[in-house]
Amino acid sequence: MITLQELIEWNKTRLEPWHGSTRMKNYPLTPLGMLRLATADIDIEGITCSFYGGNDSGDIEDITVYKGNKRDIKLPDDIQTIVEDQFWRILTEMYGSFAGEFTASGEIDFYKSTEDRPDGYIDSSISEMVLSDDPTYYFED
Numbered sequence: 001m002i003t004l005q006e007l008i009e010w011n012k013t014r015l016e017p018w019h020g021s022t023r024m025k026n027y028p029l030t031p032l033g034m035l036r037l038a039t040a041d042i043d044i045e046g047i048t049c050s051f052y053g054g055n056d057s058g059d060i061e062d063i064t065v066y067k068g069n070k071r072d073i074k075l076p077d078d079i080q081t082i083v084e085d086q087f088w089r090i091l092t093e094m095y096g097s098f099a100g101e102f103t104a105s106g107e108i109d110f111y112k113s114t115e116d117r118p119d120g121y122i123d124s125s126i127s128e129m130v131l132s133d134d135p136t137y138y139f140e141d
Helices: 004-014 031-039 075-093
Strands: 045-056 057-066 101-109 120-129
Touching: 004 031, 004 075, 031 075, 031 101, 045 075, 057 075, 075 101, 075 120
Parallel strands: none
Antiparallel strands: 045 057, 045 101, 101 120
């Protein structure tokens, strides 16, 4: 099993100046596993990532770390980098480069641990819309 320090060091060697498919290769754990390990020793309940994208561009709007009513808990820089990278990894797996005639926005939530899911889980609330100049695209006979 990889340790947190090994994960931080590994992540430093994998970073690229942009979020692209080259960052998708050779991860030692799933996004959930990476998020669990990165936050194991931090007293939080979860993390919410708000995003938007489509028409050849996309971005993370905000990452909120929370515990109860306390929002915007500051993570150590190394951990914040891993968290951002894993949310980008999830978005890239879902939408690729955001290229195409569509828009998508929403939230991806990482819940560190719950009573019924002690190992945590990832959930999402996403709105998508296909864009086209062809009015028949939306209605098929």
